[in-house]
Amino acid sequence: MTTTDPHIPTFPDEDPSTYPPIQPGGSLILAWQVRNKPVLLVGGGNVAATRLVHLLNADALITLICPPSGLHPETAYRLKTHPITYIPRTFEPQDLSTTYSLVLTAIDDPIASTEIYTLCKGMNIPVNVADVPPECDFYFGSVHRDGPLQIMVSTGGNGPKLAAMIRRKVADSLPKETAGAVVKVGELRRKLRVLAPGKGDGAKRMEWMSRVCEVWGFEELAGLTEGEMEVLLEGYEGGIVRGVGEVRLLVSVREGEREDDALEGV
Ligand SMILES: C[C@@]1(CC(=O)O)c2cc3[nH]c(cc4nc(cc5[nH]c(cc(n2)[C@H]1CCC(=O)O)[C@@](C)(CC(=O)O)[C@@H]5CCC(=O)O)C(CC(=O)O)=C4CCC(=O)O)c(CCC(=O)O)c3CC(=O)O
Numbered sequence: 001m002t003t004t005d006p007h008i009p010t011f012p013d014e015d016p017s018t019y020p021p022i023q024p025g026g027s028l029i030l031a032w033q034v035r036n037k038p039v040l041l042v043g044g045g046n047v048a049a050t051r052l053v054h055l056l057n058a059d060a061l062i063t064l065i066c067p068p069s070g071l072h073p074e075t076a077y078r079l080k081t082h083p084i085t086y087i088p089r090t091f092e093p094q095d096l097s098t099t100y101s102l103v104l105t106a107i108d109d110p111i112a113s114t115e116i117y118t119l120c121k122g123m124n125i126p127v128n129v130a131d132v133p134p135e136c137d138f139y140f141g142s143v144h145r146d147g148p149l150q151i152m153v154s155t156g157g158n159g160p161k162l163a164a165m166i167r168r169k170v171a172d173s174l175p176k177e178t179a180g181a182v183v184k185v186g187e188l189r190r191k192l193r194v195l196a197p198g199k200g201d202g203a204k205r206m207e208w209m210s211r212v213c214e215v216w217g218f219e220e221l222a223g224l225t226e227g228e229m230e231v232l233l234e235g236y237e238g239g240i241v242r243g244v245g246e247v248r249l250l251v252s253v254r255e256g257e258r259e260d261d262a263l264e265g266v
């Protein structure tokens with residue numbers, strides 16, 4: 001579909017074939033920040049136990065509603081080990097309020113599921129009803145977690161078991177230093193922001209960080225020491241990204257000089 005709206009400029013030299021193709025019918029995949037936000041989980045069985053893992057990993061403020069007789073051993077364990085608000089009975093409509101930023105149900109009662117879904121819609125609260133895709137504002141996916149690295153596989157409801165198998169394949173194909181590299185790049189980016197805090201430095205910061213990621217391998221990034229970061233960052237002002245060999249050489253020369261200075265001081 002194209003439009004002739006006169007407010008939209010035309011770029012004579014553009015090449016639309018370089019833009020990503022649009023494939024409608026997918027999900028909007030996001031990394032939702034629920035840290036310290038109230039989330040309601042209804043049900044305490046098998047599926048609820050897996051939902052709890054995701055919610056706890058995301059530091060949500062969780063309320064769980066489920067009769068004690070329905071608790072899966074893993075759910076009961078989480079209730080003992082984490083500050084989850086537990087309501088030991090079946091769901092009642094007054095349990096819902098707009099303070100919840102998210103509601104998840106994992107119950108084996110389709111009538112109660114639909115009731116909760118309808119109440120959530122009335123309150124504009126995003127909801128996931130575990131086994132009823134049409135009653136889900138969002139689906140869960142199969143998640144690989146390693147430190148700050150998270151990879152989610154979604155098949156858009158087509159094959160949840162396949163999603164789990166694909167997730168394992170993806171995880172197995174990653175170099176073992178991947179999460180370590182993510183941690184160190186995070187440290188380096190925070191140091192860079194201290195060195196060049198200005199908003200106007202954004203483009204230069206981004207270009208420099210991108211080049212560091214490209215020039216250094218995962219293994220080298222994962223092993224970045226404080227001294228190596230210091231030497232790397234010294235290149236930032238002049239837009240220089242030193243390679244791993246040069247940085248390590250400079251670090252060892254400096255360490256040698258420090259030792260010499262220390263000896264002279266004796
Ligand atoms: C739509 C969605 C809604 C939602 O739950 O958010 C949904 C719906 C349904 N799942 C069903 C069945 C199974 N679900 C699993 C497992 C997982 N299901 C997950 C997500 C999703 N499941 C969402 C779509 C995600 C996507 O497609 O990308 C995972 C990825 C994440 C998670 O739940 O945390 C997690 C794997 C986590 C992991 O191991 O890594 C297994 C396998 C197992 O249990 O081992 C089976 C049996 C085998 C099979 O059917 O494949 C049925 C019943 C079908 C029926 O009656 O036949 C429905 C309802 C329906 O399809 O109508």
Ligand SMILES: NC(=O)C1=CN([C@@H]2O[C@H](COP(=O)(O)OP(=O)(O)OC[C@H]3O[C@@H](n4cnc5c(N)ncnc54)[C@H](O)[C@@H]3O)[C@@H](O)[C@H]2O)C=CC1
Pocket residue numbers: 042043044045046047048065066067069070071072089090091106107108109112130131132160
């Ligand atoms: N990822 C997915 O979407 C999957 C969905 N399912 C479906 O999810 C649902 C839950 O599955 P499981 O956890 O294995 O079942 P389960 O039988 O282990 O757990 C059901 C839980 O719901 C509780 N419950 C029932 N009615 C309730 C109410 N009104 N208020 C509060 N708690 C209530 C029960 O006490 C129990 O804790 C089932 O309908 C199942 O078919 C199952 C596998 C995967």
